[in-house]
Structures are given as structure tokens and as C-alpha cells.
Amino acid sequence: MHSSPTLQLQAENLYKSFILHVHNGVQLPVLQGVSLNVSAGECVALSGASGAGKSTLMRSLYGNYRIDKGSIWVRHQQDWVDLPTLQPHELITVRQRTIGYVSQFLRIIPRVPALTVAAEPLLDLGFSSEVAIAKVQDLFRRLNLPESLWSLSPTTFSGGEKQRVNLARTLVVDYPILLLDEPTSALDAANREAVMQLIEERKAKGCAIVGIFHDDEVRDRLCNRMLTFEREN
Amino acid sequence: MIPLLSVQNLCKSYGAIMACDRISFDLYPGQVLGIIGESGSGKSTLLQGIAGQLPLDQGQLLYWDGQGQVLDLRTIRESHRRILMRTEWGFVQQNPRDGLRMDVTAGANIGERLMNVGDRHYGKIRTTAAEWLDQVEIPGDRIDGLPSNFSGGMQQRLQLARVLVTQPRLVLMDEPTGGLDVSVQAKLLDLIRSLVRTLHLSVILVTHDIGVVRLLAHRLMVMQNGQVVEQGLTDQVLDDPHHPYTQQLVSATLTP
Amino acid sequence: MISGFNFAYLDEQTKRSIRRSLLKAVAIPGHQIPFSSREMPMSYGWGTGGIQVTAAVIGQTDVLKVIDQGADDTTNAVNIRRFFQKVCGVETTEQTTAATLIQTRHRIPETPLQAGQIIVYQVPIPEPLRWIESSEVETRKMHALADYGSMYVKLYEDITHYGHIATAYDYPVMVHGRYMMRPSPIPRFDNPKMHLSPALQLFGAGREKRIYAVPPYTSVKSLDFEDHPFAVEKWERICEFCGSTDSFLDEVVVSDQGDRLWICSDTDYCHQRSLSQNLSPQSS
Numbered sequence: 001m002h003s004s005p006t007l008q009l010q011a012e013n014l015y016k017s018f019i020l021h022v023h024n025g026v027q028l029p030v031l032q033g034v035s036l037n038v039s040a041g042e043c044v045a046l047s048g049a050s051g052a053g054k055s056t057l058m059r060s061l062y063g064n065y066r067i068d069k070g071s072i073w074v075r076h077q078q079d080w081v082d083l084p085t086l087q088p089h090e091l092i093t094v095r096q097r098t099i100g101y102v103s104q105f106l107r108i109i110p111r112v113p114a115l116t117v118a119a120e121p122l123l124d125l126g127f128s129s130e131v132a133i134a135k136v137q138d139l140f141r142r143l144n145l146p147e148s149l150w151s152l153s154p155t156t157f158s159g160g161e162k163q164r165v166n167l168a169r170t171l172v173v174d175y176p177i178l179l180l181d182e183p184t185s186a187l188d189a190a191n192r193e194a195v196m197q198l199i200e201e202r203k204a205k206g207c208a209i210v211g212i213f214h215d216d217e218v219r220d221r222l223c224n225r226m227l228t229f230e231r232e233n
Numbered sequence: 234m235i236p237l238l239s240v241q242n243l244c245k246s247y248g249a250i251m252a253c254d255r256i257s258f259d260l261y262p263g264q265v266l267g268i269i270g271e272s273g274s275g276k277s278t279l280l281q282g283i284a285g286q287l288p289l290d291q292g293q294l295l296y297w298d299g300q301g302q303v304l305d306l307r308t309i310r311e312s313h314r315r316i317l318m319r320t321e322w323g324f325v326q327q328n329p330r331d332g333l334r335m336d337v338t339a340g341a342n343i344g345e346r347l348m349n350v351g352d353r354h355y356g357k358i359r360t361t362a363a364e365w366l367d368q369v370e371i372p373g374d375r376i377d378g379l380p381s382n383f384s385g386g387m388q389q390r391l392q393l394a395r396v397l398v399t400q401p402r403l404v405l406m407d408e409p410t411g412g413l414d415v416s417v418q419a420k421l422l423d424l425i426r427s428l429v430r431t432l433h434l435s436v437i438l439v440t441h442d443i444g445v446v447r448l449l450a451h452r453l454m455v456m457q458n459g460q461v462v463e464q465g466l467t468d469q470v471l472d473d474p475h476h477p478y479t480q481q482l483v484s485a486t487l488t489p
Numbered sequence: 490m491i492s493g494f495n496f497a498y499l500d501e502q503t504k505r506s507i508r509r510s511l512l513k514a515v516a517i518p519g520h521q522i523p524f525s526s527r528e529m530p531m532s533y534g535w536g537t538g539g540i541q542v543t544a545a546v547i548g549q550t551d552v553l554k555v556i557d558q559g560a561d562d563t564t565n566a567v568n569i570r571r572f573f574q575k576v577c578g579v580e581t582t583e584q585t586t587a588a589t590l591i592q593t594r595h596r597i598p599e600t601p602l603q604a605g606q607i608i609v610y611q612v613p614i615p616e617p618l619r620w621i622e623s624s625e626v627e628t629r630k631m632h633a634l635a636d637y638g639s640m641y642v643k644l645y646e647d648i649t650h651y652g653h654i655a656t657a658y659d660y661p662v663m664v665h666g667r668y669m670m671r672p673s674p675i676p677r678f679d680n681p682k683m684h685l686s687p688a689l690q691l692f693g694a695g696r697e698k699r700i701y702a703v704p705p706y707t708s709v710k711s712l713d714f715e716d717h718p719f720a721v722e723k724w725e726r727i728c729e730f731c732g733s734t735d736s737f738l739d740e741v742v743v744s745d746q747g748d749r750l751w752i753c754s755d756t757d758y759c760h761q762r763s764l765s766q767n768l769s770p771q772s773s
Binding site: 019059107123 | 234
């Protein structure tokens with residue numbers, strides 16, 4: 001196990017089902033024995049029909065969904081840790097330092113300006129406000145987010161603007177592992193290109209990436225491998 | 234990592250009713266722990282029990298103080314407990330009337346904790362009070378105003394200042410945004426969020442509002458009938474609720 | 490001395506129980522001791538606490554002085570003095586220096602008290618913390634833990650509102666560095682007289698059923714802030730009878746036209762000063 005020195009993430013035999021108590025306890029099995037290895041500098045795309053479990057796997061890899069069975073080994077600061085067995089405070093540290101996750105939707109906090117929203121992960125790591133804001137400003141520029149929006153709360157932003165704030169919020173930290181859930185779904189061609197360049201740079205620096213990409217062009221350009229989900233029943 | 238507070242098998246009953254049934258958790262520095270549940274679930278009893286405001290039936294409460302000593306909160310001397318409550322701990326009440334002196338000025342409300350720990354210099358106390366008014370976004374010229382003339386949101390921010398002035402390590406909050414207008418709530422939540430980070434506070438936050446824990450809490454415990462029915466990181470519990478009660482709670486909440 | 494009453498009105502068992510409380514009070518300076526306050530032949534608010542303390546300590550050889558607001562000749566003082574004459578038959582005096590036992594309402598004599606003298610204060614409300622805490626259970630805990638910081642809130646408010654500590658009467662003190670005490674409604678002007686006084690100071694609150702004490706030569710410190718130290722009031726005026734520049738003055742309206750007179754509140758002090766200067770003394 002963990003034999004390859006470049007291996008970053010090793011998910012083994014993941015099972016995850018949902019029991020809907022509000023619907024008479026209906027049980028929905030979603031992941032049934034899924035395994036996945038990702039090495040540094042590698043990008044694995046999850047593909048398959050909608051509802052086949054791509055997002056469930058993604059969320060499980062982030063520890064957002066709690067799997068029923070299996071293990072998710074992550075290289076975290078020289079050590080290997082198995083996510084499902086971690087204490088809450090340990091999982092928080094893994095998320096702060098090792099695994100970045102770009103969700104489909106930005107969670108907006110009223111009154112908090114875009115710059116601060118995106119700088120928060122750095123502030124949590126103890127960076128000074130000046131350094132954090134400067135890094136975010138660089139990213140906002142590369143993502144073509146109009147400067148007039150920086151000090152506004154993203155509440156009123158368009159879908160594409162919110163998505164870029166969300167990307168900046170994750171890309172501002174150099175996570176060794178990135179999970180990207182449709183990172184370009186709301187972007188036009190120019191902005192999509194900017195995002196792809198940023199992700200390619202991360203890949204080149206050795207980041208291990210797992211992504212869901214609805215756009216074939218993006219997927220073909222970024223990905224080394226695909227993990228295809230067959231829809232059950 | 235050493236926890237700040239360790240709660241083990243804490244029990245409290247009122248006659249035949251178990252208000253807190255074998256509650257255990259560890260709280261780590263810088264963490265915000267949300268406790269959610271409906272009225273009568275035992276969440277407020279748990280908070281008051283931790284704060285030493287009501288006697289517990291059994292269980293262990295350990296606290297690692299600022300000097301790195303482990304204190305057994307159920308057996309420490311009352312004098313020591315009071316000093317802790319006024320220096321390293323803070324309690325923010327749902328109703329600011331319970332947490333403030335309504336008939337003395339804002340400055341004295343903030344200054345009281347300083348005077349409680351021995352500050353005896355009027356000028357310095359006043360200066361510190363003014364700094365904290367500013368921190369909680371209350372205009373400086375209200376320092377000699379009475380809280381009874383403040384709006385509800387301002388009263389609650391004053392209560393925060395009163396508690397935070399001694400730079401506590403652990404703050405217990407009981408429905409801090411209950412009874413406030415939605416827009417006032419948002420401002421207060423945002424203020425608490427930024428203070429938690431800048432002051433590196435650890436917080437136990439009791440609420441019935443999922444929106445509040447979503448915004449503030451790193452971790453979440455769901456209580457029902459005196460028991461913790463589910464716990465985990467906030468996003469785990471709210472995005473992937475396992476227990477029937479949590480699922481019901483989450484599905485009954487308006488998004489986001 | 491009238492017959493049909495025990496010496497000093499109270500029966501011997503009651504006096505003993507009050508003396509036991511007094512001994513405890515002397516042993517724990519400034520600490521309030523409960524006692525079983527009796528019905529007295531006058532209403533609460535007229536000094537029933539002080540009278541019971543006096544009755545418990547007075548002996549046949551004592552010389553008693555009673556003052557009200559510094560004066561020996563006001564209704565309350567005259568009545569109490571007459572009461573003890575009737576029930577004890579002891580000698581009474583208006584001279585501070587001649588008295589072995591002084592019962593007082595709202596003043597401490599200007600003439601410094603001496604070793605061997607006892608002063609008994611009439612106390613309406615004994616609890617200094619009542620202003621900040623309404624629960625008796627909690628105030629007792631606060632005393633037990635010397636948890637007095639909140640008392641400074643009142644001083645803070647004074648300075649904030651008036652620029653200085655404006656509390657003029659019943660100004661709280663720390664006794665022997667341990668217990669906070671209400672000195673009864675004496676003017677702040679008199680507070681320094683309690684500090685290291687050679688006399689034994691006893692306090693009785695009849696309605697509230699509390700006794701406390703300051704033994705001789707005990708530290709009594711008035712609360713203050715480092716940057717607003719405790720200070721007594723000063724007046725521009727001098728006593729128009731005896732010319733005293735350093736005693737506590739009363740303002741007396743003397744005519745329908747509103748003419749005013751500033752004179753010593755302590756009638757004995759004023760009298761003695763006038764005599765020594767061959768002036769016409771303040772009439773009594």
C-alpha cells in the first residue's frame with residue numbers, strides 16, 4: 001500500500017448509500033466498491049451519467065459525505081491518514097492544508113466582500129491579511145474578475161462571477177490535492193481558458209487533481225485518466 | 234493537539250426527565266461547536282451545566298487553562314471558577330437584558346469585567362471600553378449611553394464587547410441572534426465570525442437556527458430528548474444527515 | 490430609673506445573645522453577623538439596631554452621649570438619651586470627651602475618639618452590595634469570595650456623570666483589607682475618621698437584623714480609582730459660630746427671607762470651641 005512515492009490519494013472499496021428516513025427509510029446505494037488512486041501531477045476525471053455517483057465520490061473524498069465502508073488514504077504533511085477515521089479537528093486540518101475542494105456553488109456570507117471571502121482559507125492558515133489579500137488580488141486579475149466587484153459581497157454577482165470567486169478561494173492555497181466539481185460550468189470561453197491555465201500550472205507543480213468536467217474540451221486538455229461510473233439498475 | 238475542554242458522560246435530569254444524557258465531546262482551540270436541537274432537547278441545559286450555572290448529576294468536565302493546567306471544573310473552588318468565568322470564559326445570553334446591566338452606561342458594562350479582575354484605573358478602563366465599542370461597531374459617542382436606549386442588535390453587540398474585553402479563550406453563546414431582525418442577525422453573525430478568527434476564540438454555540446450554525450460552526454452536535462443523536466463537521470451533518478431527526482430538521486429548513 | 494424593667498430594657502438572655510454576635514463581629518472586622526433583633530418601644534428607622542447594641546454593652550458606670558446628625562439636641566437624640574436614662578439610670582453627657590459610649594445617627598464627632606470609647610452607629614441598610622445585587626444568597630457569596638469588583642461600577646458611573654466620585658453619604662469602605670462595609674449614612678467627610686480609630690466601632694441594623702464592627706486601630710479604606718483617589722469635600726465657608734475651618738457644616742435657613750447660616754453640624758465641638766475662645770456658644 002502507498003507504494004508509489006508520488007501517490008497522493010488512495011481510495012479503496014468505497015461504499016456509500018443514503019437512507020431517507022423522511023421517505024419511509026428508502027435506501028439508495030450510490031457507491032459500491034469504488035476505488036481510485038491519484039498521484040502527484042495527475043488529473044483524474046470522473047465521468048458517467050448524472051446520478052451515477054460522481055459528485056457523491058467527490059464529496060466523500062473531501063469528507064463531506066461520510067462513507068459506509070472503505071478507506072480514503074491521503075498523504076497529509078508526510079503522513080498517510082485515513083479520512084473516515086479522523087477526529088473532526090484532524091479533518092479540519094487536512095482540509096485547511098492538504099485537500100482543496102471547489103464546489104459547484106459558492107456559499108455566500110452576507111456583507112462579506114469578495115476579497116475577504118476568497119482570502120479566508122489563507123487567514124485560517126495564519127497568513128497576514130496583507131499577504132492574503134495580495135494573493136487573492138493576483139488571482140482575481142488572472143480570472144478577469146472586474147476590480148469594481150472586489151470589495152462587494154458576491155450576493156449580487158452573476159453565476160460566472162461567483163464561480164470565479166469560488167475558484168480563487170480554493171486556488172489561493174497551494175493544496176497538494178484538488179477536487180474540482182464542474183469548475184468551468186458557468187464560464188465563457190475566455191474565462192474558461194484562464195481557469196484551465198491555472199489548473200495546468202497546478203498540475204505541473206505536482207498537484208493531484210480529481211475533477212468532474214461537463215465540458216469535453218476542458219476534460220481532454222486537463223485529464224490523464226478517466227474513472228467512468230456506470231449507472232446502477 | 235490538546236483540547237480546550239473535555240466533556241465526558243455528562244448527565245443532568247429533572248426528575249424523570251433526562252435533560253442531558255451521557256453527553257461527551259472534546260473542544261479544540263479555535264473551534265466553533267454548534268449545538269442544535271428544538272426547545273426541550275437539552276441544549277441550553279448542557280450549556281448552563283458546562284458554565285457551572287446549574288448542578289450536574291454526573292460526568293466529567295475538564296478544562297485546560299491559559300497556564301496549561303488541567304482543571305476539573307466540577308471540583309475547583311468557587312473562587313477559582315468565578316475568576317475563570319470572568320477572564321478565560323464568557324457567556325453570551327440570548328436576551329441582552331440577562332447579560333447586561335441595563336441601568337448603567339455602555340462604558341461601565343464593558344468595564345465591569347476589567348474591574349472584576351482588579352483594574353482600578355478609571356482612565357484606562359474607559360479607554361479599553363472605547364476600543365471594544367469600536368470593535369463591535371458601536372459609535373464611540375454611545376459610551377455614556379444606557380443600553381436600555383440601544384437597539385436590540387446594538388445591545389447584543391454590547392454584550393459581546395462586555396464578554397470579550399478580558400480576551401476570553403472560550404465563549405458560550407445561547408441563541409445569540411434569537412429575537413433579532415434578519416438583517417441585524419446577519420451583521421451580528423458576521424461580526425462574531427470575524428472576532429472568532431481574529432481573537433482565536435473557541436465557541437460553544439447553542440441555537441435552533443441551521444443558518445447560524447452553517448455560517449459559524451466548524452462542528453455540529455444534534456440533540457434530541459437530551460441525547461446527542463448525531464455529530465460531525467457542520468457540512469457533514471447538514472449535507473449528509475444520517476439520523477431521522479437530523480434529516481427532518483434539514484429538510485424542514487428553507488435554503489440556503 | 491423607672492422600675493418594672495430590666496437594666497437597659499432588654500432581658501439578660503437577649504443581651505447575651507447580642508453580645509455573642511458583637512464578639513463575632515469584632516473578631517471578623519466588617520463582616521455582617523445576623524442577630525435576633527427584638528421589638529423595641531419605637532419603630533424601625535428610629536435607631537432600633539443601634540439601641541439594641543447600646544443596651545447590650547452599656548454598664549452602670551458608663552457615660553452616654555447620643556447624637557443625631559451631629560447634634561445632641563434633636564428629637565431622635567433627645568429621645569434615645571432619655572430612654573436610656575429611664576431604663577439604666579446612667580449618667581449622660583453632651584461632651585464627646587466625657588462619654589464612654591456614644592450612639593450616633595449619620596455623623597462621627599469632630600473631636601477625635603479615644604481608646605476605651607465605644608461608638609454605636611444606627612444602620613438602615615447594612616449590605617453595601619445591595620446596589621449591584623438584589624439576591625442575599627449571592628451577596629453573601631460575594632463577601633465570602635471578596636468578589637467586590639462590580640462595586641466599582643457605581644464609582645465609574647459617578648465619575649462618568651459628574652467628573653468625580655459624587656457619592657456623598659454611606660460611601661463604601663474596605664475593612665482590614667478583607668470585607669466591604671457600608672459605614673451607615675455618615676458623610677464621606679467622616680470616612681477618614683474610621684481609619685485606625687482608637688475607639689471600638691459597632692454597627693446595628695434593627696430591621697435588617699445585622700450587626701458588624703470595626704475593632705480599634707483597624708484599617709478602613711474608602712473605595713477609589715488610582716486616577717481618582719478618594720478625597721473629602723472642602724468648603725470655602727467657616728462656621729459662623731466658632732470659626733472652624735475644618736469641620737462638617739450644616740446650612741441652616743434662619744429667616745423667611747431665606748437668610749442662611751453655616752454652622753458646625755457637631756454641636757458639642759462647636760460649643761467647646763466657642764467656650765475656649767470666649768465666644769457666645771451655639772445655643773442648645
